[in-house]
Amino acid sequence: MSFVQDLSSSPDSAALIDFSPEASSLAIRGLSLAYGDKPALRDLTLRIPRHRVTAFIGPSGCGKSTLLRVFNRLHDLNDEVVRTGEVRLEGEEIHGPAVAVAELRRRVGMVFQAPNPFPMSIHDNVAFGLRLQGGLSKRKQDDIIEWALRSAALWDEVKDRLRASAWSLSGGQQQRLVIARTLAVGPEVLLLDEPASALDPISTLKIEELIRNLKTHLTLVLVTHNMQQAARVSDYTAFLQDGELVEYGPTDTLFTNPRLRRTENYITGRMA
């Protein structure tokens, strides 16, 4: 059994590629979702490979952020959402009755478009998730905080002012702090919802570098508007339109040699 199955020979499938169940972190089958009577996702089926960066691209309102928020069940907050289909994390259905939502969200971390540090010190922001889990000595907790801040490439900038307010950081630093905060609770999957769209170019580069480094031990899913960014950091790219998965394949192939006219039009900027 190979890691990757090339599906390019079957022309009626949207996906160029499929991954074996062992190699995938998230497996989605027949997923549909609607806000009230407005459909947002239609019958999606795809697998997301472990320890790789997968990017979702597509026009605004295509459902890519919605899909991301399904993975850690943030949609539970909204009473209007109607969902069918399955989503498995490491083979286990995330909507199953035995699944604790809080624990799921610890395993599937998320970073949002605008940095959202809590109104507390830098240290307390990173410690927030750890304290929820409890059972850690102070020493151990501080070790993890240092490790998380180092992993997010922020340690050198903030090590002397861990007690300062997180809101005193710059936007790029805030976003890296949010990533560190998420890393500290030890997630398996990291969801990134346009993490650099509110940042300046230099901060954006730092975040992108961080994403490349993190895939050694994390599965990353990135939603972005910026196709250069998707091309720079992702291994696989899925193109969504109107809540449907149009095309999914290795990033190089999808950008240089898209199979469908719709994909080509979008990535070359000729939108219908």
Place this chain on the structure above:
Amino acid sequence: MPDSLPPSPVRRRLRQGRDRLATVLVTAGGIGVIAALLAIGVFLAVEVVPLFWSGGDTQTVSPRALWSPLQAEDDLAGYRWDPTATLGTEEPARVSLLPLAWGTLEAAAWALLIAVPLALGAAAHSALFMSPRLRSRLKPTLELMEALPGVVIGFVAGLVLAPWLERHLADGLAMLVLLVPGLLLAGALWSRLPPRLQQALPLGWAGLWLLPWLLLVLAVALWLSPWLEAWAFGGDLRQWLEVRLGLDLAVRNAIIVGMAMGFAVMPSVYSLAEDALSGVPRSLSEGAQALGASRWQTLWRVVLPAASPGVFAAVMIGAGRAVGETMIVLMASGNAALMTWNPLDGLRSLAATIAIELPEAGPDGLHYRLLLLAALLLFLFTFLVNTLAELVRTRLTRRYRRLGGVA
């Protein structure tokens, strides 16, 4: 990565359990609190029912007695409120709520007559002309004015203002008459000032520098009033009113109540109207000014029509407050249940009647239930008026949002 976290299942279940418990408690508590609040209306309605309909033989009052005059008396004086002397006696019950409703509405009308022009004028000035620095100070100041307790305003109105006005009716009238010309004179003088002085006294700060001018105008009014009284009213205004117009003067009268309650209601009307006026998208008023309209014309032709629902809501809220205010009416009105058109006569409002009579009425009697009916009327009136205002306001906010305004 240091060793990944040890997610202990016990702790996880504990956290989950706590979360569920808290959700249940918050839901129960929240619904309970809100239900307790809403129970007020239900309580009043339920308690009033036995007044008109009781299963057994306890006394009831016919709805006619509440709203119709006594037999053999045809004019307004036929409507009487005198439950303590007539309930439970052989006499026909004199329990018409009309004089009380009349008093309530009369007091509210006078209050609005004074509060609305003042409040809307102040709102227009601060939304369009006032310097932002002064405005950011003025709003909290007037909010403080809103917080002044009714009992203090009522005391000053009933025991200081009323006796003064009784002695100095002509002075009061002269002040009122000279106020508007005095302000217009200020405007006329200002436009003739040299530009240097005009810059020193900008229109944006007029709310402040007009204060000494107003004091001067009032002083002139005091100085002129004996002359005015002699010239127009034959030397004694009070006598003139009595003889010529047949108006008696009660020390505590509807005008006093109106002034005091106008003072109390004005800040809330101002605050809401100002919000509505300054919420009108800038693009609208700037567009009008770009076409050459003066700021006052802009206000009148563009801003006011756009904000009219908000201004209407402000007036409604003011009406609700004026109808329900108890202490001011209690202390400044004389509490005589009269139905007259004479604004210099006393009045008695629903709220003041409840405050005076309910402690004496004792539970479950007819008198008690009559007063509860009065409370129910107040409740319904204010609730309806406020709901109306709230709906209008919500619609207005939506309209502004469509016009792309509102910071």
Place this chain on the structure above:
Amino acid sequence: MRLAKRSRARLPRGEGAGAWLAAGSVALSLLALLALLSLLAIRGLGHFWPASIALVALDDGRQLAGEQVREVPLPDGTGRERLYRIGNRDLDGTRWAWVPVSAIAAVSHPPELMVLERHRWGEAIGRLVAVESETGERLEGQAARAVLENRMTELASLRQARDTLRDEVVLPRVQALQEGGDVERELATANARLRELQAAMQAGHLTLETASGERWQVPLDQILRVRYPNAMSPLDKLVVWGEGVWRFLSEGPRAANTAGGVWPAIFGTVLMVMLMSILVTPFGVLAAIYLNEVAHQGRLTRLVRIAVRNLAGVPSIVYGVFGLGVFVYGIGGSLDEWFFDAALPSPTFGTGGLLWASLTLALLTLPVVIVATEEGLARIPDQQREGALALGATRLEMLTRVVLPMATPAMLTGVILAVARAAGEVAPLMLVGVAKLAPQVPVDADFPFLHLERKFMHLGYHIFDAAFHGGDVQAAMPLVYATALLLVLVILVLNLTAIFLRHHLSTRHGALSRR
């Protein structure tokens, strides 16, 4: 010339009459507010200033001594008349005198005029003639003054000793006796000592000559304070003024609320407002959290929200009616039947009291707290909530660790506004438990220390009562002014705190939305 013309062309366009009337309404409102506040401040604080005593000689040879209160035109317009407070009510039957200005021959301020502040009958004004001690010893002139001064300090310490003895020794023993304790001997000694003190105080009297020449004797133990206002320097007067303000704040009312201080009313107001805020804060916050964070955000929630907002506009007297009908007659009546049937028919909880007043005001201010808290909650960006959830927090943890700390200033603002509203509210209290005069403060040393069923005094009601139900309104007016000033000050401070907090809140959130 040309230059002047050009500068005229640059003049701002005239704004017309309306603009000036609008500006005038701002000025007029401010003027009214200023006038009210300065009236309260001048009259309220001025009352404690020891005014000079005028000795007025009239045309017809009569004389009177008193403090000039005001001067007004005669009703027939022929001149002016003055009102003097001449005191000596037990002698003349009144403490006021109206004098036409035209009838005054001379006014002087002799330094020897004396004002006696007494337990009953208000003040006495006149000249000191002599002081007679218990042994019949009679002193006149300067010596009398010195003796009087000594005697006054002595009396003050005797009074203090008596009050301490009564409160700390006698009353607890009486209590113990009722409960069967064996303290009769101790009580007898204490009572004997009390009688001794009483006797020591009663000795002696002074002779006073009024302006009209009458002489009368005033027992020394009736006198609280002696002053010679005309002989005082401004600094002395300032000291006396400060003492007067302090006594106003710290003493109980005397003479049917027309004299003395307002301490029980301050205490009652503060206690009631504290109880109310303890009740309203958790429930208001709970309801706001439910509405904003837990409830399904549908049509019904929107309607409930509008209804809650509107309840803030329902007249306070209606809440009072609800409190009377449900709390006092309903719940209180049932409590009496179940637990206090021994005391019936005199009600324990079935009548207005501290608890019911606090509950009623809590209900009245509940919408204020709910609305303010909800606004605070709605202003917190959803990203903050999602951020917490994405880290694996449960909803409870998200609320307690992120959302509520951020909403605290809004909650505080709501509570302070509620307190300010409750402190000034009088109408509902008239129905559910305020008292004209409550000698017993609702807190004392007896178990359970806090007596929720007792009636209490309230600053706002004190104003209403003293101004409208007192016998001599004229005499009570200065105290009413002072009480009104105090109430307004309390409410202003509370509101300023709320405004400051709100400002602080908006700048903090400004920092948040800086990006």
